[in-house]
Amino acid sequence: xxxxxxxxLLEVENLWxxxxxxxxxxxxxxxxxxxxxxxxxxxxxxxGSGKSMTGRAILRLIRPPGIVRxxxxxxxxxxxxxxxxxxxxxxxxxRISMIMQDPKFSLNPVMRVGEQISEAYRLxxxxxxxxxxxxxxxxxxxVKIRDPERVYTLFPHExxxxxGQRIMIAMMMIPDPKILIADEPTSALDVSxxxxxxxxxxxxxxxxxxxxxFISHDLNLVSAFxxxxxxxxxxxxxxxxxxxxxxxATHPYTRxxxxxxxxxxxxxxxxxxxxxxxxxxxxxSISGQT
Amino acid sequence: MTMIPQPRQGLRxxxxxDTPTSRTHARLSALYQSWxxxxxxxxxxxxxxxxxxxxxxxxxAPLLAPHDPFxxxxxxxxRPPGSAxxxxxxxxxxxxxxSRLIYGSRITLYIVTLVAIVAPVVGLFVxxxxxxxxxxxxxVLMRITDIFLAFPRLVLALAFVAALGxxxxxxxxxISLTAWPPYARIAxxxxxxxxxxxxIHAVRLQGAGPLRIIIRHIWPLCISxxxxxxxxxxxxxxxxxxxxxxxxxxAQPPTPEWGAMISDGRRFILDHWWVATMPGLAIFTVSxxxxxxxxxxxxxxxxxxxxx
Amino acid sequence: MSGIRIENLNVWFGEHEARVDAVKAAxxxxxxxxxxxxxxxxGSGKSTILRALTxxxxxxxxxxxxxxxxxxxxxxxxFYRSVQMVFQDPYASLHPRHSVDQVLGETLSxxxxxxxxxxxxxxxxxxxxxxxxxxxxxxxxxxxQRQRVAVARALAPEPEILLLDEPTSALDVSxxxxxxxxxxxxxxxxxxxxxxxxxxxxxxxxxxxxxxxxxxxxxVETLSVEKMRAQQTSHPYTRHLLxxxxxxxxTSQPQE
Numbered sequence: 001x002x003x004x005x006x007x008x009l010l011e012v013e014n015l016w017x018x019x020x021x022x023x024x025x026x027x028x029x030x031x032x033x034x035x036x037x038x039x040x041x042x043x044x045x046x047x048g049s050g051k052s053m054t055g056r057a058i059l060r061l062i063r064p065p066g067i068v069r070x071x072x073x074x075x076x077x078x079x080x081x082x083x084x085x086x087x088x089x090x091x092x093x094x095r096i097s098m099i100m101q102d103p104k105f106s107l108n109p110v111m112r113v114g115e116q117i118s119e120a121y122r123l124x125x126x127x128x129x130x131x132x133x134x135x136x137x138x139x140x141x142x143v144k145i146r147d148p149e150r151v152y153t154l155f156p157h158e159x160x161x162x163x164g165q166r167i168m169i170a171m172m173m174i175p176d177p178k179i180l181i182a183d184e185p186t187s188a189l190d191v192s193x194x195x196x197x198x199x200x201x202x203x204x205x206x207x208x209x210x211x212x213x214f215i216s217h218d219l220n221l222v223s224a225f226x227x228x229x230x231x232x233x234x235x236x237x238x239x240x241x242x243x244x245x246x247x248x249a250t251h252p253y254t255r256x257x258x259x260x261x262x263x264x265x266x267x268x269x270x271x272x273x274x275x276x277x278x279x280x281x282x283x284x285s286i287s288g289q290t
Numbered sequence: 291m292t293m294i295p296q297p298r299q300g301l302r303x304x305x306x307x308d309t310p311t312s313r314t315h316a317r318l319s320a321l322y323q324s325w326x327x328x329x330x331x332x333x334x335x336x337x338x339x340x341x342x343x344x345x346x347x348x349x350x351a352p353l354l355a356p357h358d359p360f361x362x363x364x365x366x367x368x369r370p371p372g373s374a375x376x377x378x379x380x381x382x383x384x385x386x387x388x389s390r391l392i393y394g395s396r397i398t399l400y401i402v403t404l405v406a407i408v409a410p411v412v413g414l415f416v417x418x419x420x421x422x423x424x425x426x427x428x429x430v431l432m433r434i435t436d437i438f439l440a441f442p443r444l445v446l447a448l449a450f451v452a453a454l455g456x457x458x459x460x461x462x463x464x465i466s467l468t469a470w471p472p473y474a475r476i477a478x479x480x481x482x483x484x485x486x487x488x489x490i491h492a493v494r495l496q497g498a499g500p501l502r503i504i505i506r507h508i509w510p511l512c513i514s515x516x517x518x519x520x521x522x523x524x525x526x527x528x529x530x531x532x533x534x535x536x537x538x539x540x541a542q543p544p545t546p547e548w549g550a551m552i553s554d555g556r557r558f559i560l561d562h563w564w565v566a567t568m569p570g571l572a573i574f575t576v577s578x579x580x581x582x583x584x585x586x587x588x589x590x591x592x593x594x595x596x597x598x
Numbered sequence: 599m600s601g602i603r604i605e606n607l608n609v610w611f612g613e614h615e616a617r618v619d620a621v622k623a624a625x626x627x628x629x630x631x632x633x634x635x636x637x638x639x640x641g642s643g644k645s646t647i648l649r650a651l652t653x654x655x656x657x658x659x660x661x662x663x664x665x666x667x668x669x670x671x672x673x674x675x676x677f678y679r680s681v682q683m684v685f686q687d688p689y690a691s692l693h694p695r696h697s698v699d700q701v702l703g704e705t706l707s708x709x710x711x712x713x714x715x716x717x718x719x720x721x722x723x724x725x726x727x728x729x730x731x732x733x734x735x736x737x738x739x740x741x742x743q744r745q746r747v748a749v750a751r752a753l754a755p756e757p758e759i760l761l762l763d764e765p766t767s768a769l770d771v772s773x774x775x776x777x778x779x780x781x782x783x784x785x786x787x788x789x790x791x792x793x794x795x796x797x798x799x800x801x802x803x804x805x806x807x808x809x810x811x812x813x814x815x816x817x818v819e820t821l822s823v824e825k826m827r828a829q830q831t832s833h834p835y836t837r838h839l840l841x842x843x844x845x846x847x848x849t850s851q852p853q854e
């Protein structure tokens with residue numbers, strides 16, 4: 001095993017996601033490769049670019065008739081593609097966690113949030129109820145919830161969107177996974193709350209030496225928050241770069257996306273409109289491996 | 291399927307296009323795509339096949355029936371199935387059961403069609419008006435619905451028939467009057483989810499009145515779930531009609547109504563099982579066909595699925 | 599002449615103990631031909647103002663005027679000829695079983711137009727779709743195309759005022775640019791007055807000349823876009839919003 005592969009938490013090689021339809025097979029993800037170290041990797045793209053499908057495919061969460069194909073999805077050297085569905089269940093949550101866009105749909109509406117966190121912990125660690133509760137309260141504190149004892153007894157509809165997403169983070173982090181996949185974790189939140197949630201997530205990921213895959217449509221956010229970025233278009237990676245150099249990106253698609261954003265500090269009469277070149281679809285996927 | 295001739299390919303492409311060029315084209319194309327997804331459901335196709343066969347039999351009953359359904363032949367009474375000239379046997383008056391079943395299909399279709407027209411329309415109207423208007427209109431209409439729902443269907447139908455007099459038209463009327471409340475409930479529930487959606491707001495902002503919104507915007511979205519529910523209920527409606535016939539309150543002798551035929555056979559059920567069994571099998575087959583069809587239609591018509 | 603004038607508007611939902619005051623004593627004025635933006639977070643009451651203006655929320659008091667005419671509890675068809683609205687989510691604002699042709703045709707006939715066929719073509723042309731889209735159903739359109747249809751529907755009665763409720767927040771950024779360009783072109787062509795609601799300061803800043811900032815149902819500050827850009831704000835909440843929007847995301851520096 002090479003040095004790089006040892007350092008990487010996750011390696012994805014030639015990943016495809018296919019959906020058979022009436023008019024032929026639709027390829028949502030078309031042969032992308034990337035790796036993830038102890039870093040924050042951003043995946044940006046527009047709707048339909050295959051970014052969310054990529055996140056789900058890593059956890060093999062694509063529902064039939066969708067098909068996931070890959071030469072290798074290696075988690076710490078172990079190929080997830082070879083695992084049975086049963087073994088996969090112990091990977092999900094325990095070793096790779098996922099946070100979805102809207103906490104409203106991810107939390108069970110008829111169960112107190114505290115119990116949900118405890119249960120997530122007890123699924124993976126064999127402890128007593130009291131110990132799980134203790135651990136959950138600590139976790140709620142770690143996501144900067146001021147009054148964890150009170151929040152522990154609330155139902156999901158009684159918490160705000162920002163707090164709901166923090167509870168989700170607590171729930172996903174409690175089994176101490178190695179990798180966190182966050183799929184548009186802040187898109188449903190207000191701007192001011194977004195920052196807070198991101199900061200919390202960032203701190204936890206860094207303190208624990210985790211890898212983060214941050215899936216978003218928001219270029220500015222990814223550029224400010226991540227270390228490295230993959231830009232996806234039509235199921236392929238068209239460009240990869242350091243996040244803080246995103247504004248120097250060269251691919252016409254990335255440039256087009258950047259220029260089409262209205263900017264408060266640089267007003268223009270007309271916004272630049274992205275002209276899609278059909279040739280982009282057929283370009284080879286850029287490897288995001290390091 | 292492998293040998294599709296060239297012009298059909300053209301027609302297929304024309305129907306499957308994403309860029310229809312006229313109103314008719316758009317409508318035909320939408321129909322064809324629904325048909326394609328319906329065709330994928332084998333059980334539903336099986337159900338549809340049986341019903342097409344039923345319609346065919348009813349249409350050509352005089353040509354298909356080997357005997358006159360009313361001619362009695364006391365010399366040939368209670369012949370078992372397979373006897374010469376009586377494929378499914380004969381009944382206590384020596385009438386050919388097959389011929390009576392064939393003619394009976396007309397009555398079954400008649401009942402089914404009438405109920406399927408009356409009950410859902412009443413239910414749709416009451417439900418959508420109640421759901422969209424809200425307030426006291428909603429309360430009054432829904433309490434009336436509750437009263438109807440509180441009685442077992444057959445008991446209520448019996449009461450209606452008793453009041454109106456026995457006969458097939460009154461049986462249909464009675465069944466329709468007892469069948470509409472569930473449709474009203476469904477239509478109201480659907481309307482409530484739609485009432486505050488943006489596309490209804492948008493048309494309100496064009497100055498459209500409530501009646502227009504209900505008929506042109508809410509009905510088209512309720513109808514699909516009602517159609518599914520009606521096909522699934524059809525089995526129950528056929529059974530209710532048969533039940534009324536069995537009790538002697540539906541079709542009157544000598545009309546070859548399937549329920550009445552079972553009732554006739556009841557007296558001989560131990561020694562001459564086929565007299566009651568054959569119409570029973572017919573009822574079973576048609577009910578099953580409607581259920582299968584309903585399941586298939588649900589897959590095709592459910593607007594939540596169809597929008598994707 | 600004023601396009602929209604709102605004075606001391608209160609809007610509430612529910613009655614008695616369950617009463618929630620969504621908008622409290624809001625006042626604003628948009629000159630005819632102007633473009634005004636309302637910004638704030640979700641629940642700040644910004645969309646509620648638009649809904650009260652269009653008559654979708656009947657529980658309000660205060661004074662609202664459109665083109666010099668005071669508004670009562672009921673809106674007549676004449677009102678809807680001059681004031682139209684574009685909704686946030688183009689996936690929810692188009693009837694799933696109506697084709698583009700039906701949507702526009704019905705709108706035009708409701709407003710009593712006769713030459714419907716020509717007008718549909720013209721409208722589709724105006725929003726950059728063309729006749730090829732005329733007989734499509736919403737599921738055959740992309741998000742941006744749907745929003746163009748929604749804009750065409752709003753333009754159908756030839757209104758003078760267009761209310762825009764987060765018209766681009768459900769769309770991809772490249773599509774957002776197209777729709778924003780379309781909206782600014784249309785405003786010039788048809789001399790429209792815009793009242794736009796958005797949580798995105800950059801979007802409002804692009805399309806509008808004046809901005810009101812809302813928080814918890816109240817308008818906390820009204821200022822011009824130039825002042826906003828120059829960061830000459832007086833209210834701390836405005837500064838907070840501005841800081842969040844200018845991409846001043848202060849997280850830890852990249853590792854390594």
